[in-house]
Amino acid sequence: MSQRSGQATSGDELLDRTERSEPLDSATEAFVRHRNLLFTVAYEMLGSAADAEDVLQETWLRWVAVDTAAVREQRAYLVRIVTRQALDRMRTLGRRKESYVGPWLPEPLLTAPDVAEDVELAESISMAMLLVMETLAPVERAVFVLREVFDLDYDDIAEAVDRTPSAVRQLAYRARAHVAARRPRGPVSPAQTRAALRAFQRAVETGELQSLLDILAPDVVALSDGGGVKHALLRPIVGADKVARLLAGGWWEQESARSVEPVQINGGPGLLVRVDGEVDGVVAVRVEDGFVTGAYHVRNPEKLSRVAAETAVSR
Known part of the structure; x- marks a missing residue:
């Protein structure tokens, strides 16, 4: 990643600075505050933690070039950037999957016990659901993730995927129906x-x-x-x-x-x-x-x- 001076830094270094209570500028502080959310958005769109981290790096490079004082809603703006980068990355990942040797499964994550307590989040990152989302077209997958999992409004999603709000509503409807027909049955206790x-x-x-x-x-x-x-x-x-x-x-x-x-x-x-x-x-x-x-x-x-x-x- 890059600081405002242009010097490269990594996400881990940003987190280390936060843990050491070092002062962060407002752009860096906002990125660190939303980093886990941004990773989750990218991972749910890609099914790959390595690619999600690359998307976060690209998101950071674009975020530090933004006049953050003019950004009304930082969370939505960051999600918009990460979504666009993930959609770009999907094309590369799709080519890799075509030449992949044997069946392809999402990259597994070891998660904390409290993740299971958020039933919707746990289902959305489950192997079964990620495989269902693999059957969606890239933009449909992005719309489904942003609307059904992260509850963004249609206007924000429209800006993220470069569609009109009415088109996004149609995409959301189709994606929801597609997933409902294939999604695993309800969770158990x-x-x-x-x-x-x-x-x-x-x-x-x-x-x-x-x-x-x-x-x-x-x-x-x-x-x-x-x-x-x-x-x-x-x-x-x-x-x-x-x-x-x-x-x-x-x-x-x-x-x-x-x-x-x-x-x-x-x-x-x-x-x-x-x-x-x-x-x-x-x-x-x-x-x-x-x-x-x-x-x-x-x-x-x-x-x-x-x-x-x-x-x-x-x-």
Whole structure:
């Protein structure tokens, strides 16, 4: 990132300065105050934390060139910048996905326990919802994120996506209907989620087929992403029997030193998988009605940088 003098600085340096209570100019203070929100907007549009960070850097470079004294609503203005940069980045990301080796899954985030308490935020960053949003056109995805998740008004969204307010209303309607037809079923209670994750973890650790069948929904879906570097499924596996057999023997490489640890991934339950003490992957778990309906296994090493420490997300 860049300070007003033009000297490069990073987002981490800005946060370090804030933690040390160093004085910040008004533009920097506003950016730091909204940084987690801006990251979340970019991440929900892109499904990639690395690309979201690049978008934040571009947003900062444009923000420091603005006469902030003339900005009436800084939050909306910053969201407008980050949305435009994310839309530009979508084109690059789309080309990368076309040449991606094997199935593509969003980059997982280790999130704090309190994220799950904001049900709408947790659902919006969940693996299942991010995959649903992948089926939207870029501008539709931006409109859906800004309206349904962050509750921006249509005028602000129109400026962000370079459309008229009436066009944005139509885009929002179409995106909402598209997502509603494909979105996961409603969330379950935290107690149900914890119980299901514990049962799923025990079943995975033991590889006992009946235990897996007891916790998997009949229409459970398993997907994995190895990025062409690690072993992964070539296509989704659907159905309790097939997924149970996969988890019992075929999904994991058979290292004796494999361990799994319950964590929160993208605002929901998940398992952190280690082999010989090193992170080998994560499994984000979708729980509905007390059963596991989705298991999203990410092993691509390039996508595991955000599972060692919590990533802050916010609305």
